[in-house]
Amino acid sequence: MKKGIIIIIFLGAFVLVSFQVTEKIGLHLLQSPGAEVENYVEPDYGLGTGHIDSLKPFPLLKKGERSPFDLWIYGGKNGSSFMNPTLPMSWDQWVTFHKNQKPGLMEDVDNYMNSRFNFNGEAHSGRYMSGGRKEIMKGPIGRLPRGISSFEELSELTPEEIKRRDLFPYKPLAHPLASTAHMVFPDNWNKVHPEHIRIDIDHDYPDEYLPEFPPPMFLTNHKELGDVTKGKEVTLSNYYEIFDGLLTPEQMEGLKELVRPTPTTWFNHTTHRVTLEPSAGVSCFSCHVNGHTNGAFELAPDSRPHLARLRVGTPSMRGNYNLMQFASKRSIRSMDHFAEIEEYFDGDPGMMQHIGPRAHQKQVANRMGDFNAMLDFPPAPKLNPLGKLISSKASAIELEGEKLFWGKAKCSTCHYGPAFVDDQMYDLQVERFYKGRPEGPIKNFPLRGIKDSPPYLHDDRLPTLDDAVEFFNMVLELKLSTDEKEALTAYLMCL
Numbered sequence: 001m002k003k004g005i006i007i008i009i010f011l012g013a014f015v016l017v018s019f020q021v022t023e024k025i026g027l028h029l030l031q032s033p034g035a036e037v038e039n040y041v042e043p044d045y046g047l048g049t050g051h052i053d054s055l056k057p058f059p060l061l062k063k064g065e066r067s068p069f070d071l072w073i074y075g076g077k078n079g080s081s082f083m084n085p086t087l088p089m090s091w092d093q094w095v096t097f098h099k100n101q102k103p104g105l106m107e108d109v110d111n112y113m114n115s116r117f118n119f120n121g122e123a124h125s126g127r128y129m130s131g132g133r134k135e136i137m138k139g140p141i142g143r144l145p146r147g148i149s150s151f152e153e154l155s156e157l158t159p160e161e162i163k164r165r166d167l168f169p170y171k172p173l174a175h176p177l178a179s180t181a182h183m184v185f186p187d188n189w190n191k192v193h194p195e196h197i198r199i200d201i202d203h204d205y206p207d208e209y210l211p212e213f214p215p216p217m218f219l220t221n222h223k224e225l226g227d228v229t230k231g232k233e234v235t236l237s238n239y240y241e242i243f244d245g246l247l248t249p250e251q252m253e254g255l256k257e258l259v260r261p262t263p264t265t266w267f268n269h270t271t272h273r274v275t276l277e278p279s280a281g282v283s284c285f286s287c288h289v290n291g292h293t294n295g296a297f298e299l300a301p302d303s304r305p306h307l308a309r310l311r312v313g314t315p316s317m318r319g320n321y322n323l324m325q326f327a328s329k330r331s332i333r334s335m336d337h338f339a340e341i342e343e344y345f346d347g348d349p350g351m352m353q354h355i356g357p358r359a360h361q362k363q364v365a366n367r368m369g370d371f372n373a374m375l376d377f378p379p380a381p382k383l384n385p386l387g388k389l390i391s392s393k394a395s396a397i398e399l400e401g402e403k404l405f406w407g408k409a410k411c412s413t414c415h416y417g418p419a420f421v422d423d424q425m426y427d428l429q430v431e432r433f434y435k436g437r438p439e440g441p442i443k444n445f446p447l448r449g450i451k452d453s454p455p456y457l458h459d460d461r462l463p464t465l466d467d468a469v470e471f472f473n474m475v476l477e478l479k480l481s482t483d484e485k486e487a488l489t490a491y492l493m494c495l
């Protein structure tokens with residue numbers, strides 16, 4: 001009896017104590033609350049006090065609604081990460097909406113581009129891209145701000161002063177319709193492939209400032225053949241004829257997958273699309289034509305809200321065998337992996353489910369990687385096996401450029417080796433020069449064959465190599481003279 005009472009008292013005390021304990025540490029919830037700093041005050045992390053308050057919240061836009069061109073002035077979080085697979089209106093209304101909006105939008109896009117760049121059509125005379133058919137355009141054509149008469153005058157100013165007076169000519173470039181975003185093909189591509197003409201938006205660059213089309217294709221295993229395509233665009237219809245007898249069956253299979261169209265977020269058979277007719281989709285080579293690039297752009301799938309996604313121009317696939325890092329921000333570690341996850345569905349697996357997945361088995365993605373690894377850089381006949389200019393073949397100005405590149409201009413700190421890239425991501429802190437949202441670390445790109453892939457930088461904001469040199473002259477605060485900058489451009493055209 002006594003024993004029983006003791007046990008009951010003991011059990012009662014246990015229940016009471018454990019109830020209090022659970023109450024205290026919150027185990028009545030499924031999960032305990034996390035730790036929280038008391039009286040939290042945000043440090044400015046060197047960005048300047050009130051930095052986030054100086055940025056506007058991203059506007060909440062419906063699909064298809066016009067988006068601001070100056071997206072760098074916005075920041076933070078707004079809206080949902082998830083896309084809705086239906087249109088905000090009926091298909092007929094969608095078509096009419098864009099029919100009405102597109103002419104005005106494109107007029108504004110042209111005016112905006114002309115306000116940023118002086119597309120004067122001037123070329124580096126006698127200098128051609130690798131296929132020998134298209135001249136390399138001359139710059140710098142980034143427009144100087146009012147009151148500044150030369151790039152030399154501008155680069156004498158400190159980053160703080162350039163920022164304070166709003167003088168920076170190379171601010172980020174936005175996707176001109178960032179609410180819908182997705183792939184925008186150049187006019188020269190659309191002429192041959194009218195199925196990719198969008199009802200809502202066209203490309204914003206003049207053709208002269210884009211890569212040659214179709215570009216030549218060089219293979220690591222058949223250097224003797226030069227351009228293996230002999231001036232043709234490689235398609236699903238002709239790839240077999242061109243490559244049978246040159247590639248292994250595995251590489252052939254990989255190439256087939258690279259030229260086979262599959263549906264994407266906005267190019268597909270549903271009404272969630274931007275083409276008048278239902279679309280078979282796009283192939284990898286619709287942008288990376290012949291394993292290079294035609295200058296198509298899209299938004300990187302790696303961020304939300306949508307308006308925070310950076311515009312990205314299509315990088316070349318040439319020389320990918322030497323790269324260890326893919327995509328401007330995602331640092332994907334192999335081409336096979338990239339082929340598995342690339343941005344057909346804008347980083348939204350929900351959309352993939354709605355439209356129908358590309359369903360690439362790992363084995364197939366590996367084969368795409370196998371073929372990709374055969375794509376070589378274009379010939380650089382002035383470079384020796386160490387990647388240095390052969391002095392008997394190079395001009396005085398090119399040799400001067402090389403000296404600067406490896407010395408005073410500091411380019412070789414990050415661009416060296418056979419691909420002229422170190423495979424790292426860098427935060428160039430370009431926001432030192434303008435009031436806006438910092439873009440953070442971006443992947444470094446190879447400079448081998450660079451003359452063939454304008455426009456430059458992840459978002460196409462630099463139309464010519466001369467603009468790229470001006471950009472780095474400012475960003476690295478080099479204070480190079482006009483002659484030195486010309487020499488650097490002359491050197492870059494040899495790589």
Ligand code: HEC
Pocket residue numbers: 183184258282283284285286287288296297298300301312313314315316317320323325326327328329330335338339342368443458
């Ligand atoms: C808009 C047309 C477009 C299509 C179609 C396309 N890409 Fe890309 N590709 C891009 C853009 C833009 C990037 C840059 C992405 C980024 O920076 O996040 C890219 C990046 C890449 C990269 C990384 C290159 C680098 O230097 O970082 C690889 C590899 C690649 N694409 C392979 C593919 C494959 C494989 C396919 C087909 C399954 C494909 N792409 C389809 C435009 C396209």
Ligand code: HEC
Pocket residue numbers: 405409410411412413414415425426428442443444445446447450453455456457458459465468469472473476488
């Ligand atoms: C601190 C490292 C670093 C140094 C030094 C550097 N770069 Fe770069 N370079 C980068 C990064 C990172 C990118 C890509 C940036 C982006 O897309 O936002 C880049 C991109 C480029 C591009 C465009 C590539 C493309 O495919 O669009 C060119 C051209 C270029 N650099 C030339 C130069 C020259 C010329 C110099 C010397 C004056 C130089 N760089 C010095 C890191 C560097």
